[in-house]
Amino acid sequence: MAEVLVLVDHLEGEIKKSTFELLTAARTLGEPSAVVVGPAGTAAKLADGLAEHGAEKIYVAETDDTAFLTPEVSVLAGLIESASPAAVLIGVSADGKEIAGRLAVRTNSAWLNDVVGLSADGVTHSVFGGAYVAEAKANTAHPVITLRPGSVEIEAAAGAGAQETVTVSVDGRNASVTSREPIVGGDRPELTEASVVVSGGRGVGSADDFGVVEGLADTLGAAVGASRAAVDSGYYPHQFQVGQTGKTVSPQLYIALGISGAIQHRAGMQTSKTIIAVNKDAEAPIFEIADFGVVGDLFTVAPQLKDEIAKRKS
C-alpha cells in the first residue's frame, strides 16, 4: 500500500489534535507516515502518540535552522521524490496552508485546499461557508491536501511507528525566525474546534455588555464569537469574528445573540448543526436559518437561559 505523508503539527512537545485527524483520514488513502519537522529532540516526545494513531513510519527531520517554514517544504518535497506517496496531508492553519501552497508549486502537485472529506475517489469541499458542496479530484500524482480541523472523527489505531531519519537541507534565500510568541490557549475552547459557540452582534451594544455573551458561553463550556458588525464597532477582538471575512465554524450548537444574520455572517456559521437566535427584530434574516428563534431582548433572554442551564447542571 502506498504511503500517505502526514505533516505533524506540534507545539511545545504536544501533538495538535488536527494531526490525529490527519492520521485517521490518511488511512482511507494508504499507510500513514508521520513527518516530524522541528528542533533536535522533538520526535522522541511525539513518537508514542503518533504510533498510537496509526503512523506506520515516522520520518524524523530535526534541524535547528531558523528558516521560516522552508525546512517543512524542503523535507516534504524530498519525501515526495523518494517515497512517491499517494498524497500529502496537512492541517488547515496559516502555516499549514503556506507550507502546502509552496510544496504544491515546487513539486507541481495538485493542491486540494480546505477539504472537509476525502476518499480514494477525491475530496469534498464546503464552499462559501457551506452554501455549496463541491467534489474535486487531483490530476497529478501526490496531491497536497489540506484538511479543515474538525472534519474527521479521530480514531486511534496501532501503527508500527518505525523511525527514519531525514536530512534537512535548506537552501535558497529565506526569511528567518528571530523570535516566537505562541498564543497560549485561554480557558475557553478554540473557536473553530468548539462544539458550542455563543456569538454576539451589533445588538450587544458595547464592549462591556459582551459580558452577557461570555457569561452564557462559559455556562455552556462554549467558545465566544462575534459578528463583523460587533468587531467593527470595537465590541470584541477580530480573532473571534465569525463570517466570510473571519472564521468559519460548524459546531453542534450555535447561539446568535443580537446578530441580524447578513450573508457575510451566515457564510461563517450556517453549517452549524443547530442554530438558536435571539433578536429584537422579528424580521432579522438570522431567523430564516434558526432552528429556534426568540424575538426579544437578549439582555433578558440570555441571562435567563444561563440560569436555566446552570439549574439543570446542578
Next chain:
Amino acid sequence: MNIVVLVKQVPDTYSERKLNPSDGVLDRDATDAVLDEINERAVEAALVLKEANDGSEVTVLTMGPDRATDAIRKALSMGADKAVHLSDEALAGTDAVGTAKALAKAIGTVDGVDLVIAGNEASDGRGGAIAAMVADVLGLPALTHAREITVDGSAVTVKRETDEGITMLSAELPAVISVGEKINEPRYPSFKGIMAAKKKPVATLSLADAGIDASEVGLANALSAVTSASPKPPKSAGEKIEDEGDGGAKIAAFLVSQKLI
C-alpha cells in the same frame, strides 16, 4: 524602493456568491466585483513605504478579466504610480499553482523589484498562500501575515500575526510580504487622486507578453478539477416565538428536547 503590489478583484462578500454549475468555477458575473479589502491594505502599506523612501515607485499588478481595471483604478487613485494588468482569456480557470507561476512571470516584467506586497488571503478563494507561493517560484523570502513592516536599508523585518501567535521574521531585500487585517487603515482616494489615476499608465500584458507558458494556465491545465458543485439546500426556519418573559426558559427546553444540554 521599487514595490509591486498584487491586487485582486473579488465578489463583494456582502452579495450572494455562486459557483457555475457546469465547471464549478466561481461565477464572477453573478456578483458585484470590488477591490478586495485586504488589497487596499497592501496598497496602503506600499504607499507608506514609498512616502518614507524618496524616489520609490509603486506598481499595481493584477491578473484577471477586463473589468479588473476597476480594481486597478482604485489602487491608482489611492496613490500607486502605475499598473500592470495581466489579462488573457487563456487564464480563465487557472488554479493556485498556475496563478503563482503566472504572477511570478508578470512580476518579472517590472525591473529591479525590491519588494512584492500582497494581501494575506483573498476573500473568495481563501487559499491564503499565493504570496508565499509566488516567493517560492521567484526564490525570494516570504514574510507573511504582516502586522508591522520595517525596512532598514536592505533588511526587512515583519511582525507576523496569525491565530497561532506572533513570529518575528527577518530577511534581506528583495522579498515578498503579505499583509494581515491589522496592518493599517487604508486611505480613501482624494478627488485629486481619482483624477490623477485616469492619466496613470496601465500596461496590459497577454500570456506571450509576460512569457507565460500556456500549458501551465487555464482551466484545462489545472492540476485539480472540480467534478461536481451543487448548492446546499437552504436551511429552513424552525420555530420562532415572541419573548413573553420566558424566552430563555423556552430555549433551554428546546435544547433539552434536542439533547443538547
